[in-house]
Amino acid sequence: MFCRVSRNLTGLRGILTGASSGVGRALARALATRGARLLVTGRREQRLTDLVAEFPGQLSMAAGDLTQAVFRQQLVAQATATYGGLDLVLAAAGSGAVGPFAESTPVTLREIFEIDFFAPVELVRLALPALREGRTPAAVFVGSILGEHALPLHAEYCAAKAALHGFVQAVRPELRAEGIGLLLAMLGPTESEFWDNLLAGERASWSQGQPLSAEATAAAILRALEQGRSVVQPGWRARSFTTLARLWPGLLDRAITRKVREPHRS
Template sequence: MGRRDLTGRRILLTGASSGIGRALAIELARRQSHLLLIARRAQALTELVDALPAMGAASAGCLIGDVTDAGLRERAVGKAHSMWEGLDLLVNCAGVSAHGRFADGSAETLRTVMETNFFSAVELTRLALPLLVASSDSVVVNIGSILGHRGVPHNNEYCGSKFALRGWSEAVRPELWNAGIDMLQVSPGTTETGLFDSLVAQTGSTPWNEQRGISPEQVARQVVRALERRKQQIYPNWRGRALVLVNRYCPGFVNRLMRRYG
């Protein structure tokens, strides 16, 4: 198959009110796609939706709500069906994090992070399957993380959720492929967004808090390029990619390094 043309594609994107999701909405609007965006912050989302047609979007709409709400997920897929009678791209981008040691954490924090980062993405994909199957060239994009490849201390809930998302993606990828649905797994490293300012819980801070990241616009450009080139896995940040490689070949070394921060 040749290069994928995103013009006129019907796209459902979660977590679009800020950061990577917002940058992705703008990048996809420039490709003249149809966009249906989801997030909880009404003002940020509606302002973006109003601005997208001038940036090139074929159309833009939104649904304000919480992706952990099963009703919201059903309404989102229902809206895609009634507006477009199909869906070409589902982008699971909504995500939250928490900082602190496992011993200081709570079951509630773990549940919130898992519900947002893992269960919502999985269940939204399940609901969207009939629409994706009906498309001639559909893709599920999962915004994972480098921390879904290598766990780090003070971030256990987040690492657990991103490992789960990657494991699930790997398991269903061949099933989706055989149903005509492609999958792109995105594993960004540190990206300069509001993720660290809106933590679900903070009982400590990660030792690499001050590490400089790449911009969400850089991540978004790489995601769109990967979609056009039909890639199935990308690591937008070279530092993150380096960590995955060192961990693959020298896991003992990385384990010893991590002990310093435990």
Template sequence: MTTPLTWLITGASQGFGKALTGEVLGRGQAVVASVRDPETVADLVHRYPDTLSVAVADLREPGAVEHVADHAVSRFGAVDVLVNNAGRAIVGAAEELTVEQLREVLELNFFAAAALTRAVLPGMRQRKSGTVIQMSSQGGRLSFPGMGAYSASKFALEGWSEALAAEMAPFGVRVVLVEPSRFRTGFNTSHSLGMATTMDAYADVVGPVRADLSGADGIQEGDPARAAVILADLAQADSIPLRLPLGTEAVARLGQCYERELANVLDWADIARGADFPGMPAAAQAV
């Protein structure tokens, strides 16, 4: 028998969030589901009235993170697993996107996730247990034309979470970055995917990406229900990776990315080493 856990899942209205909420509830565990529209999870509330609690919030709004964290603690006493899943993207080249749009993507995908993580960390640290699942993307390790804002938010989440994992390891708190490829989550609909005002200059380089993303809904190869099983199992596994590519495309693309970047480091290694003072010994650092 595994120990029942209490989960806090953001973006639970669709996709990964709703699939994972249903999977966890079906295993007899408790969930606080953060959504903007409670009607999106009304079916699950009807089926699991005792173990599902809904926190209605737009995590970009002031006080929303505190509201969700307080709701979870007051309802179930503690959060064992945090899943930062809420997110959106705006497609556009660097010149097409306004700074305000860039900030909007970072606010939800990075700052809200970081703030909610910080809110649950003291309890996890004191109990010396807990798991933080950060829903990143293959776009959190590599990027594409038109996806700079989205990747910026996910790169930030990955860097922050990698440091977090090392900071929390002595306290028994685990962190995993999940890097999915294309899944049938609703991400490729106007609900989650915005479009910047286009410029003719970028039609050839960003246009195909924009068309591919906006036309992908319903034909993505990834199954959120299968992903939910993997993530629910992961939370109670004896060991977890820092990064988990999710989906065949993510495994292939990220593998190619790492190989390409390693080759680049080796190709330029001699020139790069020439920047040091001559005769200096190798650096000795704490990490």
């Protein structure tokens, strides 16, 4: 029988991607406040410098492009050297693209898969030897409700997040046998810079409304991590979406197709 491994976050040593904004930055602050020590990363160096200055002695930084294999290797080496081991990998970095597939390009498809699928998965692969030696070790993947039920005009992003969800589901039992937990966070609309940093296209009208704050999202993810859960869907919007998707997928499809066709209002 499977038992959940509850975690005390105090003193845990981790790597956190996507720390320069949004959910990643909120996770960094919440984890540091709880006494974790983290190597935080993103491309925007000044953002990381400012973040590290908020928690001297607890956060260290490495700026770089996570889609580069050499940089991922550097992250694992730096974290284990700085902290003497590794207990957590939190993969929050990600990016989106919006627009009809017929007008999109092979470059966009590859770029989205590089940051939303290959980067988190390969980072965790590299970290496995260190995680095996860690205390209550875990990897956290930030996915999306769109990885559970896809939207038109978001083909690349939905496909990459669906791949990530499939990966986590397949690998979770393999790593559980080694004592490493995998947590998948399926986010709904969340307050962040996501829509400002799209790799292609413009903000979608369906995303307007009342997103959950990055801080509330981070708090829900950390609660789930402490409780040793496998999946978390922060906020009622995310939970309603995935419930609808499972029970009445046709109804959801009709509703979102109508919404996606609405003109953009900012």
